[in-house]
Amino acid sequence: xxxxxxxxxxxxxxxxxxxxxxxxxxxxxxxxxxxxxxxxxxxxxxxxxxxxxxxxxxxxxxxxxxxxxxxxxxxxxxxxxxxxxxxxxxxxxxxxxxxxxxxxxxxxxxxxxxxxxxxxxxxxxxxxxxxxxxxxxxxxxxxxxxxxxxxxxxxxxxxxxxxxxxxxxxxxxxxxxxxxxxxxxxxxxxxxxxxxxxxxxxxxxxxxxxxxxxxxxxxxxxxxxxxxxxxxxxxxxxxxxxxxxxxxxxxxxxxxxxxxxxxxxxxxxxxxxxxxxxxxxxxxxxxxxxxxxxxxxxxxxxxxxxxxxxxxxxxxxxxxxxxxxxxxxxxxxxxxxxxxxxxxxxxxxxxxxxxxxxxxxxxxxxxxxxxxxxxxxxxxxxxxxxxxxxxxxxxxxxxxxxxxxxxxxxxxxxxxxxxxxxxxxxxxxxxx
Ligand code: DLL
Numbered sequence: 001x002x003x004x005x006x007x008x009x010x011x012x013x014x015x016x017x018x019x020x021x022x023x024x025x026x027x028x029x030x031x032x033x034x035x036x037x038x039x040x041x042x043x044x045x046x047x048x049x050x051x052x053x054x055x056x057x058x059x060x061x062x063x064x065x066x067x068x069x070x071x072x073x074x075x076x077x078x079x080x081x082x083x084x085x086x087x088x089x090x091x092x093x094x095x096x097x098x099x100x101x102x103x104x105x106x107x108x109x110x111x112x113x114x115x116x117x118x119x120x121x122x123x124x125x126x127x128x129x130x131x132x133x134x135x136x137x138x139x140x141x142x143x144x145x146x147x148x149x150x151x152x153x154x155x156x157x158x159x160x161x162x163x164x165x166x167x168x169x170x171x172x173x174x175x176x177x178x179x180x181x182x183x184x185x186x187x188x189x190x191x192x193x194x195x196x197x198x199x200x201x202x203x204x205x206x207x208x209x210x211x212x213x214x215x216x217x218x219x220x221x222x223x224x225x226x227x228x229x230x231x232x233x234x235x236x237x238x239x240x241x242x243x244x245x246x247x248x249x250x251x252x253x254x255x256x257x258x259x260x261x262x263x264x265x266x267x268x269x270x271x272x273x274x275x276x277x278x279x280x281x282x283x284x285x286x287x288x289x290x291x292x293x294x295x296x297x298x299x300x301x302x303x304x305x306x307x308x309x310x311x312x313x314x315x316x317x318x319x320x321x322x323x324x325x326x327x328x329x330x331x332x333x334x335x336x337x338x339x340x341x342x343x344x345x346x347x348x349x350x351x352x353x354x355x356x357x358x359x360x361x362x363x364x365x366x367x368x369x370x371x372x373x374x375x376x377x378x379x380x381x382x383x384x385x386x387x388x389x390x391x392x393x394x395x396x397x398x399x400x401x402x403x404x405x406x407x408x409x410x411x412x413x414x415x416x417x418x419x420x421x422x423x424x425x426x427x428x429x430x431x432x
Pocket of ligand 1: 090133139140208209210211212213231232233234235236237240241242298300321324330335
């Protein structure tokens with residue numbers, strides 16, 4: 001049981017052999033069970049037998065979020081629905097969500113990976129851990145929950161949204177660990193300070209992820225709460241939290257590369273870059289049964305290091321994230337694409353498709369203002385009409401994004417028209 005060990009010490013050759021064997025099996029599996037991959041392989045004249053080792057991975061086609069959307073909801077599943085025991089979903093680029101399904105074995109592997117990550121963060125069966133990622137379709141809550149439970153820690157399924165209850169229980173239950181987004185933890189530290197509870201907590205470790213955070217934020221969390229904070233990464237398409245996590249040396253996030261094969265690619269040519277060079281991260285899920293993905297383009301920018309870590313672990317490490325190749329934002333832990341706003345505004349006759357999103361962070365909580373331009377035909381300065389329209393647009397945006405936004409209606413022709421690529425976002429948070 002790897003999660004119970006302090007270090008995974010497979011040599012690089014052993015890892016490569018394992019990855020090769022798993023890739024060969026995977027390619028055969030998707031070819032016979034997922035029409036999408038069979039067609040993609042046939043289109044380039046590839047048969048399963050052509051893939052003999054992990055080096056052959058570059059012959060295989062990529063998968064993107066759009067492929068999941070085009071095959072919504074279950075088109076990329078490799079098993080019948082009777083084998084799927086859980087569904088999760090995340091934001092799609094426009095109307096449709098990105099849906100993923102897990103078999104019982106997928107859930108076991110997921111719990112194992114999260115357990116490894118939490119073990120790296122020092123969590124043991126003696127800990128009391130508050131899970132303050134959202135529970136529900138988002139993978140954060142249930143993913144972290146199952147991993148912590150696998151270790152045998154005492155799991156407190158807080159979810160998000162009630163900071164006072166969280167801080168009270170943190171003290172009353174003697175919580176020693178917490179899993180939540182880094183910005184939420186900074187907010188929690190403020191609530192604890194306001195309530196005079198900072199010296200009453202027993203917290204030792206935080207497992208933070210689901211959004212980008214800087215080294216400065218990391219230090220701030222550690223010093224405000226006098227704890228060790230760890231960076232956990234993952235994405236729903238590939239699994240959820242637990243694809244990678246950093247250890248006590250914080251020299252990159254150890255990838256669970258026996259399950260998820262990482263490639264770093266030049267995002268223009270999509271060819272592999274050398275260790276240490278920044279590029280787009282792609283993952284091949286080596287063991288997933290429900291929705292196996294080949295060379296899934298995460299759009300996250302990072303670099304990779306295959307050297308042995310100071311902690312002794314031999315798994316490849318990816319660096320703290322350096323940005324994205326697309327325009328996805330993460331606001332209050334929720335993935336948001338500007339194109340979702342555009343698609344939502346089309347439903348509202350009184351406004352033009354011109355809009356501007358202004359994202360900020362106040363008291364460590366993200367704020368979103370959406371400025372929307374009134375159509376000349378509907379121009380009015382009557383306050384009651386504007387108020388009703390503001391409410392209507394707020395509702396439409398909330399439905400589309402899953403988070404609320406402050407809507408500001410502006411006069412016709414007042415938003416800046418760009419000469420080239422339209423600029424729809426001003427992000428004042430400086431997260432990379
Ligand atoms: O955010 C899964 C997760 C939950 C990870 C809890 C960690 C903790 P999605 O909603 O699909 O899944 O969003 C995935 O979030 O492609 C990154 O852009 C971003 N992201 C996740 N973790 C980190 C991190 C979950 N540690 C997208 N640092 C990814 C920076 C992160 N960005």
